Amino acid sequence: MSGELRVLGACPLDCPDTCSWVVTVQDGRAVKMRGNPDHPFTRGALCVKVNRYLEHTAAEDRVLYPLRRTGRKGEGRFERISWEEALNEISTRLTEIVETYGGEAIWPYQGTGTLGYIQGETGEAGRRFWNVLGASRHDMNICSRAGSIGLKYTQGTSAGMDPEDFASARLILLWGTNTLTSGHHLWKFIQEGRAAGAHVVAIDPIRTRTADQADEHLPIRPGTDAALALGLLHVVVSEGAEDREYIANHTFGWDEFHAEILKYPPTRVAEITGLPEESIVALGRRLAHTRPTAIRATMGLQRNAGGGTAMRTIACIPGVTGDWRYPGGGLSYSTSAHFPLKIDSRDDLLPHPVRTLTMTRLADGLEDTENPVKCLWVYAANPMGSTSDQNRIRRGLLREDLFTVVMEQFPTDTADYADIVLPATMQIEHADLHTGYGHLYLTWNEPAVEPLGECLSTTETFRRLARHMGMTEPSLYDSDLELAEQLLSSGHPALAGITLDRLRKEGWVRLNHPRPFQPFADGFPTPSGKLEFASQQAESDGLDRVAGYVPSRSNRQDHDRRGGRRGGRKPYPLTLITPASHNFLNTIFGNNPELRRRSKNPRVLISAEDAERRGLVDGQPVRVFNEHGEFQAEAEISDRVRPGVAACEKGRWLKFTQGGANPNAVVEEGDADMGRGPLYHDNRIEIAPLA
Ligand SMILES: Nc1nc2c(c(=O)[nH]1)N[C@H]1C(S)=C(S)[C@@H](COP(=O)(O)OP(=O)(O)OC[C@H]3O[C@@H](n4cnc5c(=O)[nH]c(N)nc54)[C@H](O)[C@@H]3O)O[C@H]1N2
Ligand SMILES: Nc1nc2c(c(=O)[nH]1)N[C@H]1C(S)=C(S)[C@@H](COP(=O)(O)OP(=O)(O)OC[C@H]3O[C@@H](n4cnc5c(=O)[nH]c(N)nc54)[C@H](O)[C@@H]3O)O[C@H]1N2
Ligand code: SF4
Ligand SMILES: [Mo]
DSSP: OTTEEEEEEEOOSSSTTOOEEEEEEETTEEEEEEEOTTOTTTTTOOOTTGGGHHHHHTOTTOOOSOEEEOSOTTTOOEEEOOHHHHHHHHHHHHHHHHHHHOGGGEEEEEOSSOOOTTTSTTSSTTHHHHHHHTOOEEEOOSSSHHHHHHHHHHHSSSOOOOGGGGGGOSEEEEESOOHHHHOTTHHHHHHHHHHTTOEEEEEOSBOOHHHHHSSEEEOOOTTOHHHHHHHHHHHHHHTTOSOHHHHHHHEEOHHHHHHHHHTOOHHHHHHHHOOOHHHHHHHHHHHHHOSSEEEEEOGGGGSSTTHHHHHHHHTTHHHHHTGGGSTTOEEESOOGGGOOOOOOOOGGGOSSOOOEEEGGGHHHHHHOSSSOOOEEEEESOOHHHHSSOHHHHHHHHTOTTOEEEEEESSOOTTGGGOSEEEEBOOGGGSOEEEOOSSSSEEEEEOOOSOOSTTOBOHHHHHHHHHHHTTOOOGGGGOOHHHHHHHHTOSOOGGGTTOOHHHHHHHSEEEOSOOSSOOTTTTOOSSTTSSEESBOHHHHHTTSOSBOOOOOOHHHHHHHHHHTSOBTTBOOOSEEEEOOOOSSOBTTBTTTOHHHHHHHOSOEEEEOHHHHHHTTOOTTOEEEEEETTEEEEEEEEEOTTBOTTEEEOOSOOOGGGSTTSOOGGGSOOOOOOSSTTOOOTTOEEEEEEEOO
16 A cells, blocks of 8 residues: 555553554555554554544544633633643743742643653653753642552562563462553463463452452451551461562561561451451462462552552562572562653752652642742643642642643543643654563654644653743754653663664664563562561661551551540541543543543442431442542442442543542542542542432
8 A cells, every 4th residue: 555654653651551553654644553463562453442542532622722721710611722822821920930939830730641761650751851941840640659659668679570580480469450451461461370270369349350360359457558568477477388488588687577567467457448358368378388479569559548559568569488599480560660761851950959849738738828839830730620628729730829720632531621722742643662561672663644633742742931021041952853862761681682773764663671581589679678578777767667468448447446436526427539530541532532432421339228227229329438529420330349449440531420520539638647648538528419
């Protein structure tokens, strides 16, 4: 066919798999997108969401031109303006704000819409520009921070196993992770292990589609995972199956941790976790006698007030069993930290030291009157839909004195509050470099087509704005390809031989790690060089010295409740979990007609026992509420959730949802035990019929 081109790209979404894709371009138009069959991890498949990416790119509601607000904040009424007008207005307002309040009055609120290192997430896009202005720093802790910190205490890094090595495991624990929904390509490797005899256990308060497919499901009470880890180790130790040689030579703090384990006999753990004692003992025995055991524990596990500690303690398991010795043994959370890219955000450009604002504390930040935020600059984020304490965020965004700029592809609930909306390119329209958090491949995304309308990439938007504001710092004008070269220039052996040319030609390249990959064969990057059951660092950070169990907020409230009312107020009775939805990616695709149709109305899962107590019938419209707010859903009476637990998926757009709210209306803006991580799965609520 004449004029047909095949362009290699990468899925930019916040998903562990970072699929490699092939876009077919005819006469300058993208006509087909398929998973790249040559990619060893993703092997040609995308997912139900991204199968619609081309359709999404061409969607009618795409933002194609700069917009200026004409209606009231939140109404979503805008007029089209030129880029020149937009840049004029923005530079005037930014200059005024910096002169009157200082650069720190600007909050560059960057989200996870793309994980690209050039256009998004951890990349340079914007950071150098904000440094020149002296804007506040933005701590992007919304997703995985608590768990990463917990892992660092034990292993020295959040990186662990190569997920491909799950094929060699003989016991696989899927712990607080919904593989078939939130990163399904790992499943093939799990199935390979299974074909060779591996037993697969899902540990999840919800019987998810992943739990359905596992050999065994432990419906644990939310936020009690560290207690389960200690209970399983209690059984391992009782069986005399701890790996004494490994413990002696490769771990630190065993005596103290051993004493902690002994406090958690299965009977006590059954009480804490709500699991039958027999199940705990049976799994403990399996763990004691099955090598290698691979643990996949992801972000779902750490979205509660004990979540960092849970990861820290679960990571102790392979230290006791010695699993890190064996290919296919150990733990996998995120592979991000295996990618040694060189990030140079040029902090030397800052005119003065600046404060850091915390992504999980947007509502607080917008309420601060002492050091007020005067400009909120939102890019690749949709906080109205994705962030805790929706009602307070809305109040913040309604502030008349707040200048809000939103760089977006779509008219999101957040964009409705913008003073200026800037049209953003989508992945087939810009270049980017990607790592992955569920595998070890670097992937290059070559632009396949010209941007629609007047959309600009993030980097190009900041280059134009810098020029418009007369900034002279040369590094603000580095091209996307120059930025990519810089990222690849760390000189780390894992990148040896991986050049931009090669990436552009081949699409993806595996890091130079052996296969199988035993990341801690030469020791752990902790202060002692060993796996640390006890951590000096944790102690000096004000945490327990020894890994243990910290109950989630919901569990603490349960304990408080048993002991009487808390501050005279009865806590709300049910714990709400708000996990990943199958058809949306956070709030991305929340406006896609077909995916919305498939997702039907929002549903809140509730056990028959809890439904009966409230007189609820299946399918009944209900309100889910607590002191922070409420959202509406249909009750789904289901044995997928245990009594005491309710669940409703994240990701709905408020404007398409009955009642104009999603589960984040009842999520408190509180902190996990580490890194101020969010509490998405740790909120008490009540459910009642909708009047
Ligand atoms: N389809 C789809 N895929 C996605 C996303 C999406 O929105 N949709 N989001 C992406 C993003 S941003 C991320 S961070 C990842 C997240 O992916 P996951 O880590 O899988 O995160 P969640 O879906 O939040 O939670 C996973 C499971 O943990 C369970 N869980 C909740 N609390 C607890 C607990 O206390 N203990 C235990 N044992 N389990 C618990 C939940 O019931 C849920 O089934 O997925 C990514 N992939
Ligand atoms: N209740 C509940 N809430 C949650 C979670 C939960 O488990 N429960 N999970 C949390 C997690 S894990 C995460 S990571 C956060 C995510 O929260 P956010 O970071 O706010 O991500 P999204 O809601 O996906 O919004 C991303 C936006 O970026 C836009 N976008 C995509 N690509 C680009 C680009 O290249 N340029 C620009 N300018 N824009 C782009 C998309 O159109 C989309 O509107 O949500 C959190 N929210
Ligand atoms: S969302 Fe995940 S599974 Fe789907 S295409 Fe992107 S990387 Fe692949
Ligand atoms: Mo995330």
